[in-house]
């Protein structure tokens with residue numbers, strides 16, 4: 217089933233059932249056609265994949281290990297709990313896999329410049345890192361609001377040699393940064409590649425990013441067999457755009473007995489309307505936006521709704537079209553975890569395993585812990601720990617109501633603001 221995804225027929229190209237496609241303005245046709253051709257050639261060239269794996273194993277800690285969580289298992293008293301450690305990647309998350317893969321493809325295409333847009337900043341830092349390593353020019357578009365909120369990330373992007381453009385248009389957030397990046401691309405595409413951060417957007421991005429991220433699932437399947445002598449009963453991953461989930465699920469798509477569970481942001485609860493559970497919440501509907509067809513959080517008129525999540529990485533209106541299709545095929549089960557459940561799972565994981573999960577990843581953990589108690593110790597379950605939680609220090613301190621630390625951390629930032637304004 218995984219290899220079935222990779223068909224390149226003209227016409228229906230880029231569709232997975234009714235989802236996906238490439239709904240793009242005329243001006244981008246040529247550059248996306250070029251990207252499709254280069255991606256297909258790279259996909260068919262085993263030397264390209266070998267070069268990618270080699271780079272990731274010497275630069276980003278691959279293969280990332282699988283950790284048996286003995287303490288969590290004892291605490292829950294059900295299935296044995298295993299965690300795939302994507303938090304050990306360079307820059308702290310699975311995002312490294314995607315950007316390094318696209319970077320190698322850019323080199324192969326002979327282009328010298330990359331652009332990207334970023335909201336919380338993680339994808340911007342990962343892209344700037346790749347550009348530094350591979351010797352590419354790099355411009356990152358960021359809404360002016362986000363530049364204010366994410367100064368540490370802006371600092372690192374600049375140190376890495378990227379030009380960070382603070383976008384003052386509109387609401388000064390991610391949406392406006394995307395528009396600015398697209399304007400840049402329309403003028404610069406002869407020498408510039410747009411590094412998309414997840415399995416969304418027009419074809420070939422969903423398929424291409426899934427392919428790079430499938431390294432997670434390929435490793436994980438072999439590691440579970442070696443470590444436990446069996447495949448896991450279930451695999452859990454959080455779903456923002458869907459790249460870490462697509463990546464780990466890809467390794468198990470053909471294993472019919474392995475249940476795949478995608479966990480979306482339940483925010484303040486599915487009844488509250490403040491969440492980003494496009495599928496599990498039953499409130500997303502099928503539409504076309506941002507170059508592709510999928511489930512979006514939109515109103516009856518097709519206006520995009522505001523979404524909410526405690527984690528910036530899951531707060532997204534669309535979902536990868538391949539995942540939407542796998543939902544329709546009943547191959548992936550979608551669930552949601554609320555902000556409160558996520559904080560609780562976070563606390564449990566830190567204390568019992570000494571792991572500091574990103575709040576995104578803690579969604580997968582929250583759901584897995586709820587379900588694991590109902591399974592047998594003969595069953596192993598696997599959770600994708602998409603990234604580490606250092607970046608979430610303010611959000612977590614605030615959510616824990618730990619004023620001592622929250623005030624201390626905030627004061628440090630305010631002190632700095634006062635000094636730098638002088």
Ligand SMILES: *Cc1c(COP(=O)(O)O)cnc(C)c1O
Pocket residue numbers: 309310311338413414415454455456457458459460461529530574576577602603604
């Ligand atoms: C960006 C991010 C996500 C969400 O992106 P996906 O494309 O859904 O994987 C999840 N976890 C972490 C740690 C992230 O940084």
